[in-house]
Amino acid sequence: MILIFKYIFPSKFxxxxxxxxxxxxNKALKVDKKLINHEKIHLKQQVELLWIFFFVWYFFEYLIKFIRYKNHAQAYKNISFEKEAYSNESDFNYLKNRKYFAFLKYFK
Structure with a gap:
């Protein structure tokens, strides 16, 4: 289900x-297939990790990457969940063929 809620986003998201x-x-983003696919990849990751563990892992991985890179954008882009989503957001068949816990191959 897609909801529009412009007030929860930092400026670049x-x-x-x-x-x-x-x-x-905003509503205009509903037709951005690449963005929707990116977010659907995150939904799949959340299901695999029983939702709460996804967010715990995401937070700690971000924190570790931020300490390593000392830069928010670089830390964010290097989170394994984001690397999987960005790498595959243009492949609209990715979710049909995705293996379970595929984000682990991006974890470093």
């Missing part, structure tokens, strides 16, 4: 997945 919802900054 357009979407966010919190199972079972995809929140978008």
């Amino acid at each position: 357009c979407g966010m997945a919190i199972y079972p919802f995809i929140f978008l900054k």
Whole structure:
């Protein structure tokens, strides 16, 4: 289910997945197939990790990457969940063929 809620986003972000919802900054983004696919990949990751563990892992991985890189954007882009989503957001068949816990191959 896609919801529009422009007030929860930092300026550079357009979407966010919190199972079972995809929140978008504005209505126009509903047609952005790449963004929607990116967020659907996050929904799949959340299901695999029983939702709460996804967010705990996400937070700690971000924290570790932030300490390593000392830069928010670089830390964010290097989170394994984000690396999987960005790497596959243009492949609209990815979720049909995705293996369980595929984000682990991006974890370093």
